Amino acid sequence: MARAGQWDDLVVRLGSGAAMAAVGIVLIWAGGAWFALLAALVSGIMIWELARMLAPAQTMLALGLGVVGAAVVLLARLTPDLYALWVVSLPALAGFATIRRDRVLFMLFALGILLAGYGLSGFRDNYGMVWLFWLVLVVIATDVFGYFGGRLIGGPKFWPRVSPKKTWAGIVAGWIAAALIGVIFRQFTNAGVDLPWISVALSFASQLGDIAESAIKRHAGVKDSSNLLPGHGGLFDRFDGLLGASLFMLLVAQFVYVPEVTF
Structure with a gap:
């Protein structure tokens, strides 16, 4: 049964979701470089947020990993398939080498984020x-x-x-x-x-x-x-x-x- 106050976040949730969905739909439709830029930006921000959560004291490192994360998602699209996965994994490996704790956790989740960003931009080009x-x-x-x-x-x-x-x-x-x-x-x-x-x-x-x-x-x-x-x-x-x-x-x-x- 519904309880008083449990719908308080509904308007905010739907509003932010609608705004992000609208941007996503337009850029998925546009495809090409536009969607690749979206995938790279989202990947980089998520890497930054992941690093902030797991290494809150290393703020500049988190920012740097986020920037590099966005860059390699784009760079990997210009790299031959044989080397693209190595390129896209660089921020995850860099985080493993520099984050003081939870480095394995960061590496695994960062790899997932980066592979998704790189893979989705390629998927849009190949399958529409x-x-x-x-x-x-x-x-x-x-x-x-x-x-x-x-x-x-x-x-x-x-x-x-x-x-x-x-x-x-x-x-x-x-x-x-x-x-x-x-x-x-x-x-x-x-x-x-x-x-x-x-x-x-x-x-x-x-x-x-x-x-x-x-x-x-x-x-x-x-x-x-x-x-x-x-x-x-x-x-x-x-x-x-x-x-x-x-x-x-x-x-x-x-x-x-x-x-x-x-x-």
């Missing part, structure tokens, strides 16, 4: 914009329906030690919404019958990304990844689900044929 819109819509639907499902239904927690707000009701509501997105995309693309359940798997990857970022914040003892978005945390707080879903989609694309979309 429709599958990126599918990715974004699955993540948004998972977040929105999970939010309302958890608030309205409540019930048992999914993983209370790591993410105390997530309930099984919200998790399952997100899966149902993602399956519906898959069904819709099947109507105007030549995707196969597996798309709805793949959408559910993508939804779960998004939820795991959210939970993983929550675990980092609890470990670091912080409420938000940064205060970059006034009153609503940082980019990592808003893009954690997209990060998990992106890595899953990019992994699946290595083993599963991604069809050209036809209308």
